[in-house]
Amino acid sequence: MKKLVLTGIGRIEMIDSPKPELKNPDDVLIRIKTVGVCGSDVHYFTEGKIGSQVVEFPFALGHECSGMVIQTGIAVTRVKPGDLVAIDPSIHCGTCDQCLAGRPHTCRNNRFLGCPGQLEGCLAEYIVMPEFTCFALTDKLNQTSGALIEPLxxxxxxxxxxxxxxxxxxxxxxxxxxxxxxxxxxxxxxxxxxxxxxxxxxxxxxxxxxxxxxxxxxxxxxxxxxxxxxxxxxxxxxxxxxxxxxxxxxxxxxxxxxxxxxxxxxxxxxxxxxxxxxxxxxxxxxxxxVRRQNHCVEKAIALIENGLPVEQMVTHHFRPEETQYAFVVVSNYQDGVIKAMIDFS
Ligand SMILES: [Zn+2]
Ligand SMILES: [Zn+2]
Structure with a gap:
């Protein structure tokens, strides 16, 4: 499959990478539809780090995405193949003090999509995520608004x-x-x-x-x-x-x-x-x-279903081949850019 990796400061390349496979019973294989370019991705692109989180090249960025469910593990009940889903990029452990205190966003063992040292990002044709991170969308949302759930x-x-x-x-x-x-x-x-x-x-x-x-x-x-x-x-x-x-x-x-x-x-x-x-x-x-978000995915989906005009912030759509250019545009505030989206399919 195609995957976009940061290979140095200011350089993103498309590589061929093995398609990920289901490993756990609650895994979901997702074909990526749209990925939003986030300010935090741009920090990694221009500086190679955010604070103490430093990229080791090559590394795939991206954490704001929508996708289509392709295959599900035997224990999955929340989503099914063919569902358009928004993905919560955060995988918490569920057992540490923070998770038990209702703070999965500050989980001690948190793994976040496109976060150096944690998980490769979603700038790829396919990813595998646990089902609790997948939120099936009604027809009031589409692949663009689905990918905007995370910033919202x-x-x-x-x-x-x-x-x-x-x-x-x-x-x-x-x-x-x-x-x-x-x-x-x-x-x-x-x-x-x-x-x-x-x-x-x-x-x-x-x-x-x-x-x-x-x-x-x-x-x-x-x-x-x-x-x-x-x-x-x-x-x-x-x-x-x-x-x-x-x-x-x-x-x-x-x-x-x-x-x-x-x-x-x-x-x-x-x-x-x-x-x-x-x-x-x-x-x-x-x-x-504010550290990212806590229990707000369903609230954000409901806001869009009720008419919040989230797509107003989208100014640009790019193809995966244009990702390097998209990051240059966003990092330089060129061409009236606010939110740029990379459309995979
Ligand atoms: Zn973001
Ligand atoms: Zn935890």
Whole structure:
């Protein structure tokens, strides 16, 4: 089968690789339909690592996928051959303290698709996954929206982690990539106060306006605090940082009101932020980190079934042969790209 592997920094090659086979009774053989290119894949492509997770070449990336069930192990009951499925890329052990505490996303023995040292990714014609990671889709979803379930679960979970009644809350979102837009789309399914989006790229701000955000700002053009304060003098209750940028964290602390909460979703390239502790202490800002998602796959599927316009973020479709180019486009923010998809079949 065809498989796409990272063979060095900035280099993806198509190789021929043996087709995976069922090993365990709960295994499912899946023919990949569509794979989304994620910001985390791009970190591995451009830097060869995220924090302490370092790629050993060659390595297949990709964790956002939909596929067709081809064959199932004897114990599989949730899905059957012919089903279009969304795949949760995370395989937890089910027995460690984290799993037992209902936190499979921080499982001590977690193996994640396309994560160095854990599992080869889904940029391949076929993969095998345990059945609990496979979610059969109704005809309200397709192979594109199915592959967008994974980023949408991050948005869903990020909103859930705020653990606040959002009805009157004023909210900021920094960074309007697929994750920032996912957060926005999830928030738009609820009643909230005004939503303010901060993003330097014009076409991404336009997308957020199409998705009905209340205000957009280019934080490189205007002062985030001044422009937010003109509209919301008491400032914001909640900010989602979805860009991974230090400048956004600085601005986020400025636009939050005392007692506000900063939700850190974006992945900083350098693995460290500097916080203005004087400001953060005086305002008594709470910080919530988000590690991928927990129990949000079915919720994300239901949101799409109920009309959440997740495909709005898709700007590009590529063939598997064009994967190298797709990664260049995404990593350089070329051609108005927001979400690029690789279509296998
Ligand atoms: Zn992702
Ligand atoms: Zn575990």
């Amino acid at each position: 679960t991050i948005g869903t979970y990020s909103v859930e982690r705020t653990q606040t009644d959002l009805r009157t809350k004023t909210i900021g979102i920094f960074g309007l990539g697929p994750i920032g837009l996912s957060v926005l789309m999830v928030l738009k399914t609820m009643q909230t106060g005004n939503i303010f989006c901060y993003e330097p790229l014009d076409y991404r701000r336009e997308k957020a306006l199409k998705l009905d955000t209340d205000f957009v700002f280019n934080p490189f053009d205007v002062d985030a605090l001044d422009s937010t304060g003109k509209i919301e003098p008491l400032l914001l209750d909640l900010v989602f940082e979805c860009s991974g940028s230090q400048l956004a964290v600085d601005d986020a602390l400025n636009v939050l009101k005392p007692g506000g909460k900063l939700v850190l979703v974006g992945i900083p390239a350098e693995a460290r932020y500097i916080f203005n502790m004087d400001l953060m202490r005086r305002k008594e800002i709470a910080i919530q980190n």
